[in-house]
Amino acid sequence: MKQLTSGTPRTPGEVSRVPITAGKIGAALRVLRRAAPAWNAPIVSFISIQTRDPFKTLISCILSLRTKDQTTAAAAQRLFERAATPEEMAAIGERELERLIYPVGFYRTKARVIRGICRDLLEHHGGVVPDEIDALLKLKGVGRKTANLVVTQAYGKPGICVDTHVHRISNRWGLVATRTPDKTEIELRRVLPRRHWLGYNAILVAFGQTICHPISPRCSACPIARACPRIGVRHSR
Numbered sequence: 346m347k348q349l350t351s352g353t354p355r356t357p358g359e360v361s362r363v364p365i366t367a368g369k370i371g372a373a374l375r376v377l378r379r380a381a382p383a384w385n386a387p388i389v390s391f392i393s394i395q396t397r398d399p400f401k402t403l404i405s406c407i408l409s410l411r412t413k414d415q416t417t418a419a420a421a422q423r424l425f426e427r428a429a430t431p432e433e434m435a436a437i438g439e440r441e442l443e444r445l446i447y448p449v450g451f452y453r454t455k456a457r458v459i460r461g462i463c464r465d466l467l468e469h470h471g472g473v474v475p476d477e478i479d480a481l482l483k484l485k486g487v488g489r490k491t492a493n494l495v496v497t498q499a500y501g502k503p504g505i506c507v508d509t510h511v512h513r514i515s516n517r518w519g520l521v522a523t524r525t526p527d528k529t530e531i532e533l534r535r536v537l538p539r540r541h542w543l544g545y546n547a548i549l550v551a552f553g554q555t556i557c558h559p560i561s562p563r564c565s566a567c568p569i570a571r572a573c574p575r576i577g578v579r580h581s582r
Contacts, residue, residue, distance in 0.1 A: 362574050363519075364518060364574055365520055365569075365572060366519075369572070373518070374544070377569065384551040399473075399495055400430065400466075400474050401429070402498055402499040403491065404421070404434070404459060405417065405421050406490075406494050407455055407486065408420050408421055408446060408455060410450065410491075411450040412449040416448060420448075420449045423445050423446070430472065431462075431467050432472060434459065434463045435460060435463035437460075439456050462486060466484070474495060476496060477496070481495055489530060490508050493530070493546075497542070497543050498547075503542050505533045505534060505537065505542050505545060506545075507527070507546070508546070509526065510549050510553030510554065511550065512526040514553055517557065517573070517576050520536065520537070562575075563581070563582050565582060
């Protein structure tokens with residue numbers, strides 16, 4: 346696969362110590378996008394692409410928090426076969442809802458959160474998931490990551506969904522220098538060209554899950570390894 350290069354040629358294994366700046370990010374993302382079909386897409390993005398349903402995207406994101414993708418996918422399928430709208434889901438008893446989504450992480454808490462979200466949607470939004478981040482954040486249990494994911498993946502509106510993968514890789518590249526995902530979102534909104542906002546999360550989450558791991562990333566398999574400054578990386582494969 347063609348490597349993204351930066352500056353003068355380097356010997357095998359040598360890496361750039363120059364950050365991947367806003368001016369270079371487009372080239373890096375194009376390389377990763379070509380490689381992405383060989384990776385497993387993040388499950389919430391996959392559900393959104395398959396359904397284009399803001400409600401399913403929202404609930405899937407709640408289920409996915411601190412849960413493996415395979416577990417989220419199975420739980421989402423069981424739940425949506427039983428109830429696919431806020432009205433149908435609100436009518437499910439809490440114990441049945443727990444059984445449907447088990448064994449996602451914190452399934453009891455998530456069952457209460459989901460029922461509360463459904464009630465809020467019915468009482469305050471006519472059963473329709475809002476398409477604005479500020480309105481989504483007023484739903485109890487919805488944080489910035491979830492709100493951004495719904496707005497970008499389900500509604501196709503500009504936004505940057507920042508999770509641990511996006512936060513880590515953006516700092517590893519030197520595109521930002523931040524300590525928290527919320528600060529990363531603010532900084533990315535400032536430095537990342539707007540045309541890259543929509544696809545940024547899906548590409549980096551898949552990249553982070555398969556290659557750019559938190560510990561000992563698979564740099565030998567990375568298509569942009571020679572251009573990456575590997576900020577904070579102490580060990581790699």
